Amino acid sequence: MSPGRTQVAIVGAGPAGLLLSHLLHLARIESVVLESRSRDEVQRTVRAGVLEQGTVDMLRDTGVGARLDREALFHRGVYLRFGGRTHHIDMEGLTGGKRVTLYAQQEVVKDLIAARLEAGGEIRFGVSDVVIHDVLSDRPGVSFRQGADAQRIECDFVAGCDGSHGMSRHSLPEGALARHERMYPFGWFGILVEAPPSSDELIYARHDRGFALVSTRSRMLQRMYFQCDPAQKTEAWSDDRIWAELRSRLETPDGWTPVEGPITQKVVVGMRSLVFEPMQHGNLFLAGDAAHVVPPTGAKGLNLAAADVRVLSRALQRFYQSRSRDALEGYSATCLTRVWNAQRFSYWMTMLLHRADSDTSFDRNRQLAELEYLVHSRAAMTSLAENYVGLPFED
Ligand code: FAD
Ligand code: PHB
Numbered sequence: 001m002s003p004g005r006t007q008v009a010i011v012g013a014g015p016a017g018l019l020l021s022h023l024l025h026l027a028r029i030e031s032v033v034l035e036s037r038s039r040d041e042v043q044r045t046v047r048a049g050v051l052e053q054g055t056v057d058m059l060r061d062t063g064v065g066a067r068l069d070r071e072a073l074f075h076r077g078v079y080l081r082f083g084g085r086t087h088h089i090d091m092e093g094l095t096g097g098k099r100v101t102l103y104a105q106q107e108v109v110k111d112l113i114a115a116r117l118e119a120g121g122e123i124r125f126g127v128s129d130v131v132i133h134d135v136l137s138d139r140p141g142v143s144f145r146q147g148a149d150a151q152r153i154e155c156d157f158v159a160g161c162d163g164s165h166g167m168s169r170h171s172l173p174e175g176a177l178a179r180h181e182r183m184y185p186f187g188w189f190g191i192l193v194e195a196p197p198s199s200d201e202l203i204y205a206r207h208d209r210g211f212a213l214v215s216t217r218s219r220m221l222q223r224m225y226f227q228c229d230p231a232q233k234t235e236a237w238s239d240d241r242i243w244a245e246l247r248s249r250l251e252t253p254d255g256w257t258p259v260e261g262p263i264t265q266k267v268v269v270g271m272r273s274l275v276f277e278p279m280q281h282g283n284l285f286l287a288g289d290a291a292h293v294v295p296p297t298g299a300k301g302l303n304l305a306a307a308d309v310r311v312l313s314r315a316l317q318r319f320y321q322s323r324s325r326d327a328l329e330g331y332s333a334t335c336l337t338r339v340w341n342a343q344r345f346s347y348w349m350t351m352l353l354h355r356a357d358s359d360t361s362f363d364r365n366r367q368l369a370e371l372e373y374l375v376h377s378r379a380a381m382t383s384l385a386e387n388y389v390g391l392p393f394e395d
Contacts (some may be wrong), residue, residue: 131171190223304338
């Protein structure tokens, strides 16, 4: 293949773009990944932590699971805390052995970058002015700048994997995509803490002051979140104020408190549910956050990105083997079934655990009744468990 030509041009080296490039390589399909940030920046972005069983299996089955197997934390389930009581949801028992895996997104990204580069794959970091051309023709292209050089790559297909703020979906004509959106009147304040774990498994807490989540990254690094105003500035929150808030929202009658330590990162993230439909236009295919965004409560975003590129890589493989476009034409519909279920689940988890200023005493009591029902019904816990650890893939 001459320089300037590839089979699939991929915009974005997040989990979606990198995993797609890796899966295509295993299917002997060439790709070039274009990423606006530096490798170092991409590898330092702290985001997801929870991987579905199917995502873990996919990473293992495709040869990028070795470090995950050594370093990830595997949990049987999660705790739900409300009204001062803590209830264990035994996800492994309820789903016939599927576990909750804690392995940071930036570690997945590091493993995928290493695998691609080791296999001779091409990832162009630090590109700018990416423009996608001619997706309705069978000769699409992507132009971009790298340093002072203006370049263009011709390809058969373009994969828009450039996240929720990317440009690829904006290259479609006005009206080509329907936008389905819901905003939430709250965000998450996230911290990274240098301390041992506060709990052996994640704690999702509902409190009258708002939601809180105790998560983990490793034996010495913890991740915690609490619901906040999405317009909140991190500077407004001293370490002492953060710990006081977390202690109140996580309180139990026996005096449980989170293990404190130096806070090394503070971030406020907004929450929204968003789907663009269809996830394709001509020879452009959108995957991951470029096509849909979920609130993080259900821990689904990265996992959905992985499911999308699994479908896309198989459809592209089918095309190159048989010249049949059938699977490619069905890409959006196949993905959207899973996407809408993840939207439903993420919305439900969010509304189950967060408080809105507009909530009435009716809303509060209905929410508590829903939680009570959930932790006392095996059917309801099974529904939570099978969605959280991840529903099986279509095929
Ligand atoms: P991204 O990770 O956003 O990657 C897109 C890439 O494209 C970026 O590297 C970007 O620099 C690049 N790019 C953008 N524009 C351009 C351009 N014009 N040209 C070239 N490159 C470009 N998901 C889970 O599954 N489990 C969790 O536990 C979880 N927790 C989360 C917690 C938080 C606080 C947040 C914010 C998210 C969480 N998520 C979780 C969601 C998850 O992080 C995202 O869904 C995931 O990053 C999506 O991957 P992606 O590759 O589609 O997009
Ligand atoms: C995380 O550890 O970052 C995390 C865990 C659970 C979620 C979201 C994020 O639901």
